[in-house]
Amino acid sequence: MNFYFDAAKTLDRLDARQGSVKGVIATLPEKTRKRTGALIIETLKCMPPALTDNLPAQAEMQRLDKIPLTDVIQKAQLLKEEKKIKSQNLALVLVHDLLLAGGIQAGDGPIKQAILRHKTRLNAEFTKHKVRKGATNNQDLTRGDIRASQIPRYVRVNTKFWTSDEAIAYFIKKGFSIGDPFQTSTSFAKDEHIPDLFLFAPQTSFQDDTAYTSGKVILQDKASCFPAFVLSPPANDKCLVIDATAAPGNKTSHLSAIMKGKGKILAFERDRKRFHTLKSMLSKAGCANVLPLNTDFLSIDPSDTTYASVTHILLDPSCSGSGIVNRLDHLLNAENDDDINDSDRLNKLAAFQLQMITHAMRFPSVQKIVYSTCSVHAIENERVVSSALNSDEASNMGFILAPREVVLPAWPRRGLPQEMEMSMLLFLCQHTY
Numbered sequence: 286m287n288f289y290f291d292a293a294k295t296l297d298r299l300d301a302r303q304g305s306v307k308g309v310i311a312t313l314p315e316k317t318r319k320r321t322g323a324l325i326i327e328t329l330k331c332m333p334p335a336l337t338d339n340l341p342a343q344a345e346m347q348r349l350d351k352i353p354l355t356d357v358i359q360k361a362q363l364l365k366e367e368k369k370i371k372s373q374n375l376a377l378v379l380v381h382d383l384l385l386a387g388g389i390q391a392g393d394g395p396i397k398q399a400i401l402r403h404k405t406r407l408n409a410e411f412t413k414h415k416v417r418k419g420a421t422n423n424q425d426l427t428r429g430d431i432r433a434s435q436i437p438r439y440v441r442v443n444t445k446f447w448t449s450d451e452a453i454a455y456f457i458k459k460g461f462s463i464g465d466p467f468q469t470s471t472s473f474a475k476d477e478h479i480p481d482l483f484l485f486a487p488q489t490s491f492q493d494d495t496a497y498t499s500g501k502v503i504l505q506d507k508a509s510c511f512p513a514f515v516l517s518p519p520a521n522d523k524c525l526v527i528d529a530t531a532a533p534g535n536k537t538s539h540l541s542a543i544m545k546g547k548g549k550i551l552a553f554e555r556d557r558k559r560f561h562t563l564k565s566m567l568s569k570a571g572c573a574n575v576l577p578l579n580t581d582f583l584s585i586d587p588s589d590t591t592y593a594s595v596t597h598i599l600l601d602p603s604c605s606g607s608g609i610v611n612r613l614d615h616l617l618n619a620e621n622d623d624d625i626n627d628s629d630r631l632n633k634l635a636a637f638q639l640q641m642i643t644h645a646m647r648f649p650s651v652q653k654i655v656y657s658t659c660s661v662h663a664i665e666n667e668r669v670v671s672s673a674l675n676s677d678e679a680s681n682m683g684f685i686l687a688p689r690e691v692v693l694p695a696w697p698r699r700g701l702p703q704e705m706e707m708s709m710l711l712f713l714c715q716h717t718y
């Protein structure tokens with residue numbers, strides 16, 4: 286029964302804002318992490334969001350109205366009637382499994398007996414709740430990030446191991462068909478901008494699919510596929526590329542696939558733990574042309590002859606992450622909002638990001654640098670790029686902003702218009718003098 290106590294304690298820690306969902310789950314013992322983590326996430330989906338949730342009011346009202354577990358626990362008076370279940374969070378994880386997961390998971394014990402004593406009443410309250418809300422199935426009652434439910438599950442074919450055609454044949458054999466994944470949950474489609482990228486219905490799970498576990502497909506959102514695709518280093522044996530901030534390695538493996546395993550990618554990652562994740566990701570994805578290095582990119586000397594022939598650099602540095610539609614953390618009610626909006630923190634991040642770009646500009650043979658973030662803040666995006674274009678390094682080496690024709694010409698958006706005017710202005714000034 287430790288399992289339920291551990292899950293309840295983890296929910297207590299989340300209530301006390303001791304970390305993000307992912308962060309707190311990562312501290313659980315490795316042996317039980319997957320199972321306890323799954324219960325926590327599924328339980329969070331059935332809990333009411335706090336008022337801080339960043340959603341339009343009407344959507345928020347609809348969602349609040351549907352959340353079942355707290356309501357059922359309260360109506361069944363579980364905590365009042367059952368002294369062995371001492372906390373709301375313990376009640377939540379037990380009731381979750383009893384009502385939504387087909388029963389209590391672990392063996393016999395006093396807690397199992399305690400919750401089973403109330404099974405009939407809880408089931409009755411749950412049924413009444415469903416009738417009141419007009420829910421036809423249990424899934425209708427769980428919460429999800431409205432944005433996440435509108436974003437397809439993107440799957441990138443790892444062309445190191447097989448072709449898109451082979452992947453299509455595999456998915457069709459598994460019961461999928463080519464079509465609109467928003468119309469039919471078993472349909473999938475090719476992405477219109479990124480080669481070898483497929484869209485599935487948002488709720489499709491690939492965690493246990495052999496294509497995923499063997500590294501033949503990589504679960505990578507479309508936005509995360511843009512940088513390597515835009516950089517597109519040539520697939521030749523002489524090509525030397527740097528991925529300056531590589532872990533966990535999705536973009537590195539994408540670069541490696543684009544280069545067809547030819548040439549060499551030096552993949553820098555300064556964090557030791559993340560470096561290990563990077564190494565295992567690269568080995569799973571068959572990236573033999575990548576040399577992972579547990580080194581700070583800023584500590585290397587661009588004039589060192591080792592780097593004399595580096596022509597392409599991918600820069601995807603640490604950022605606020607404010608643009609991530611997180612499939613887990615949204616369940617915790619916009620917990621990082623204070624941090625994200627903290628201008629001190631954003632200023633520091635922007636200064637670091639600029640330093641990374643200007644460092645990349647010092648490599649003597651570099652022709653192309655792609656800079657990306659997961660942020661929606663202009664201070665980390667357009668303004669960093671403006672400052673980089675206006676730097677001494679840019680004018681010394683002749684860097685310019687790449688024109689639309691060579692950067693996803695079919696993509697309609699080009700950053701925030703008011704910010705882009707500013708970078709154009711800076712860019713024009715630079716050329717006037």
Ligand SMILES: C[S@@+](CC[C@H](N)C(=O)[O-])C[C@H]1O[C@@H](n2cnc3c(N)ncnc32)[C@H](O)[C@@H]1O
Nearest residue numbers: 530532533534535536554555556581582601603
């Ligand atoms: C946004 S993540 C990169 C994600 C990665 N490109 C991917 O697609 O999987 C940024 C990474 O850069 C690393 N990092 C930050 N500063 C660095 C530096 N100066 N040198 C090397 N790695 C750095 C961080 O530890 C973090 O793992």
